[in-house]
Amino acid sequence: MDAQPTRRTPEDTRRQIIDMAIEIAADQGAMGVTLDAVVARLPFSKGALLHHFPNKLALLEGVIDHLASEMTAAVLAEAARDPNPYGRNARAYLRTIVYEPATERDFSIGRAVLAACAIQPSLTPRWRAAMGALAVDDPDDPAGKDDALMLRLIADGLWMSDLFGTHEVSPEQRKALLSLLTPGSLLTDAYGESAE
Template sequence: MSDAHHRKKQPALVRQQLLTVAAELAGRQGMAFLTLDAVAGASGVSKGGLLHHFPSKTALLDALFDSLLVRFDEAIEQAMRSDPVPHGRFSRGYLRAVAGLRDRPEETSDWAHVTMALLTEPHLRERWRAWVRERSDEYVGTDSSPNAEIVRFAADGLWLADLLGSHDLDGPARQALFDALVELTMK
């Protein structure tokens, strides 16, 4: 009998390993090269084992997107918990979560490739739109001002600039931008 027959099954760990490998492959080679065969081969899981967890590339992308959204939501919630001012709290949490991605290179890489997939995968775009709508509805009471919306759009611009490395905005200039955006949420 092979070792596979003696190993204890740990589906949650295998699923997470597959997601980690998928994110790494997307990061190294881009989303176009993210295939089920490549993920199975790089993870050491049989293609049948991969298909047990993710029956299609779409299911794999959805799961990868879900895992990133969970981490993003957690970062926003953490920022909101430490913010004593209710007005604009979600927008400041969103800004802090976005600005903080740059300090977490593993997430920046994951988000970079999923963000590019958002441009080409209509169902992922719709899922992102749904996430934005849900948060807008949830925080309409505190974050519906035009300034809060401006801050969220500016945060998206900062996010894209960080992902692309398109702007040299470091140190005092970045802090001044961040502070100005936080100030806008207070009005």
Template sequence: MTTRTARKTQDSKSEILRAALELIRRSGAPSLTIDAVAEEAGFSKGGVLYNFPTKDALITGMVEFLAGQFEAEVAAAREGHLASQCPTLSAMIDVTEGWLRQNRDVARAMLATKADRPDLSEPFMHVKARLKAAIEAETDETAKALAIWASLEGLHFSEAHCVAIFSEEERAAVFQDLRKRLA
């Protein structure tokens, strides 16, 4: 496969994955069908199936895409926090706050599919292992850093499990407090 063909295939996959995520964000997990994704992406059903031969392959691709997107956003945000005590964790606070606003519905939908597919956690577990190693390398206060991270995880999981009880203002205050604790 030539570099140009590989790039075009990767671009097509990314377009399909973005369309699938938008479909879930807008209409929920039950709306995720190959036909609906093809229509949303502007591809033929065969074009979607060429890139993702099954719905399971599409869901796996979506999780891998999201995990990569999260890691890339943390890496980009980290550049703005190089003066921080722990640049990676500072970036994770910012990125998690944004994801809770933007990807809440996607997290809930992915949770619904995870019951049948426990392997879907693997891409995020690999990302988290790399982030944990970076945090441990950046700070001598590992317990403090992990407590802050655990708070981020709790906020994220309460949203994904539809049991969040904080208002937008309360959640913003929590993020502000986490930033102060890290400073």
């Protein structure tokens, strides 16, 4: 008896479309992401693509939502390993952004996302909302909120520098820079050790 071919679910199709759009963005930048370019690389009709994404904006929204979801999952997984609740999400954000080794493909995708948001500003609030949801650290402690914001801004600054190659920061320099945040800051975990 022959095995029946696996039927693709609508979610599988949607995910394939998003993955291909991300691949094109990494290769060609945000301007290269068109409905025709995506469908040309996939084994189904333009009608299937249009069923999920009726236009380029909808496709870019799907890409932004997917990448934000992946980032959120990575930060929350990192936070789950941290025993100290004070500043946990900020430290997890810093670890995820700064310490995860990024590839040139990651940077290409990052540049494409930035370009997409510049071309289509309505995409920016989607990313902002996802990252804002991760900024929930000790809401009753104003000083803790300031420390958490500081860590996020440092992480974002290092990420932007890495993304555009603005400053070459060696692993040693990165560690030294981050150690400038004194013990007792949010970089210190529950055991009083550097949260690297």
